Amino acid sequence: MSNISYTFYVFLISLIFYILLKFIIIVKIKCFVKSNRPRLPGLMYRLVYTDQSTDKKNKNVVYSKILHCKKYDVTGKPDYIYKNRIFNEYVPVELKSGKVGAKLEPKKNDLMQLSLYFMIIEEEYNSRPKKGFLIYSDAMFKVRNTKKLRKQTLSILKDMRDMLKTGEQDVNPSVTKCRNCMCKDTVCKFYCDGENYD
Numbered sequence: 001m002s003n004i005s006y007t008f009y010v011f012l013i014s015l016i017f018y019i020l021l022k023f024i025i026i027v028k029i030k031c032f033v034k035s036n037r038p039r040l041p042g043l044m045y046r047l048v049y050t051d052q053s054t055d056k057k058n059k060n061v062v063y064s065k066i067l068h069c070k071k072y073d074v075t076g077k078p079d080y081i082y083k084n085r086i087f088n089e090y091v092p093v094e095l096k097s098g099k100v101g102a103k104l105e106p107k108k109n110d111l112m113q114l115s116l117y118f119m120i121i122e123e124e125y126n127s128r129p130k131k132g133f134l135i136y137s138d139a140m141f142k143v144r145n146t147k148k149l150r151k152q153t154l155s156i157l158k159d160m161r162d163m164l165k166t167g168e169q170d171v172n173p174s175v176t177k178c179r180n181c182m183c184k185d186t187v188c189k190f191y192c193d194g195e196n197y198d
Helices: 003-034 108-125 147-166 175-179
Strands: 045-050 067-069 074-076 080-084 090-095 131-135 140-144
Touching: 067 108, 074 108, 090 108, 108 131, 108 147
Parallel strands: 090 131
Antiparallel strands: 045 080, 067 074, 080 090, 131 140
């Protein structure tokens, strides 16, 4: 066998191996997006917390405990928290049943929720998460824990607390804002259905 044909066969086998590996990775990512119980890619992460209750329990996992951040006086139960085995980094994963559709960006209230989980995890585990995941039925977003996101979240939290104290609200209802709001037809007296404002 000549050197050229040997090199060609090695190249061909390497190319086939590369294509198969890429296919496996794509399939795994798609499964991760659609899975009811997501798994972060690779063996570098292990589950340390879930808000799910189950009969079959792992002794290294905390189940359904309400987590608290005294500094900002907030509580929460993230869907999942994973820990990187090498860097000891905590990563919250939040599942959402809805879709993002053509907009291809996470919903603002979901970002704020994940941002609060960053703060809660920082106090509970004494480690500031660098990122988290928001998983919708049609998309997955990796969200970085930035100062800007934290500042926005704390500003909204302050506005909510001020509103509870004073009873004053700065409300601007519109069809666009109200259409997908979780408060429509429930507690909101300002809901806009496109025809009238209550």
